[in-house]
Amino acid sequence: MALSGLFLCLFLVGHLLGNLQLFVSGQQGADNFNLYAKFMTTNPIVKVLSYLTYFSIIFHMVDGLILTIQNRRARPKKYVIEKGKANSSWASRNMALLGTILLVFIATHMQNFWYVMHFGEISHYEIKGQNVKDLHHVVMSFFTPTSNSYAAFMVGFYVLSMLALAYHLHHGFVSAFQSLGLNHIKYNKIIEIVGAGFSVVVPLLFASIPLYVFIKHYL
Amino acid sequence: MQFTLKVWRQKSQSSKGAIETYHLSDISEDMSFLEMFDVLNDKLIRDKKDPIAFDHDCREGICGMCSMFINGEAHGPGRNVTTCQLHMRSFKDGDTIYVEPWRSSAFPIVKDLTVDRSAFDRIIQSGGYVSVNTSGATQDANAIPIPKEDADSAFDAATCIGCGACVATCKNSSAMLFVSAKVSQLSLLPQGQTEANNRVQRMVNQMDAEGFGNCTNTGACEVECPKGISLTNIARMNREFMKSSVG
Ligand code: HEM
Ligand code: SF4
């Protein structure tokens, strides 16, 4: 759980850095993003990393499911009154729910862009002799209300999913260090601060991309 | 003070059980929670009704018997207290108080609020011991130098009274806080080194075999533990478990 979770955190950083290129405007920005997208679908090292990521998501999901089933079985009869918030955070008690939201998000997200990039109808063009797929255009139009009538709904869904990610990570990041026994009175504060920062900054930056594309249309 | 008590009544392990309501008046704010239960049971016996079965022994916070899940928290709203050390002044006059047994498949209900915690004993039996030389030439423990921090940490872990509040309060019924305290109190000291690797493996395996859930680090146990056992014990046990798994 912890290792797969932390690997997914690393994936998030990489994925975020790549996606932040979407903030670069103009043809130059679009070209760079499309070249980057081509690199990400063809480079063998990236291929290995992507398979590791798929594996981590599946492993994390299955392990989480097993844990949750075992944990429900360990308390077959619930308390009549239970005051969880007196002793633990909401996120820590709802990791499986948050994870399920993330799973729905990941499936939708892959369908939206990954599927289109690999198997969907997508326009090609040439940059300095290289044939690239115009994923940049796909992303932009996906979140622009004039080209996608569901754009507002999708922006809302992406932003809410990132909120779920924030809560999942708010517990998960620190939790992983505890699970691995990698903490100590001396470092706990640092892990907590880094974890809290990570769980706010990463989802916030992710969420800002669809919001930016959507709002840009009105400016 | 006056209270409405909603108490879990269950005849035996296999019977269904339900909440029953009792009204009590003339309760002193200086009574402990268990003394309030004594008053209630006295009343029930006078009314020729079955008194409520509940565990207790020392009534001074050291035996760990007084397992009661009060208003949604193990040992009630107080911090670092057992039920026997919880006083009625912690409640407001006229409060409705729910009292339930520890709920975990590893702690079957015997009757009403009494549960069977022998799963803890079996975990201790599986590895919670050290080998000592009993030939007569036993080395005086005080002759072995131990760093002050280690001695303090070991002592802190050893204050665990095996009450089971950690299991009762954990949403996963995990026994990690208890087991990690018992592993730590021995593994931090030189006398505990001989069995260190086997101990953590055996105790964790026994814990799983008893049907306790998995720790997801919610931290609820640390908050509700009457002895303030720290989560660092769990991290230490995780470390030891991984170390002993690879070598
Ligand atoms: C971007 C994707 C994700 C990241 C970065 C992530 C990260 C993490 C981390 C770091 C942990 C803590 C590990 C530990 O305590 O040892 C965790 C726990 C967990 N995750 Fe995820 N996760 C992600 C997606 C998912 C998905 C898709 C699911 C389920 C379908 C899921 C379900 C769970 C569950 C059930 C737990 C542990 C249970 C708990 O601590 O209460 N996660 N996650
Ligand atoms: S760790 Fe705390 S709550 Fe758990 S059995 Fe020991 S004293 Fe009780």
Ligand code: FES
């Ligand atoms: S009766 Fe002994 S600790 Fe409460």
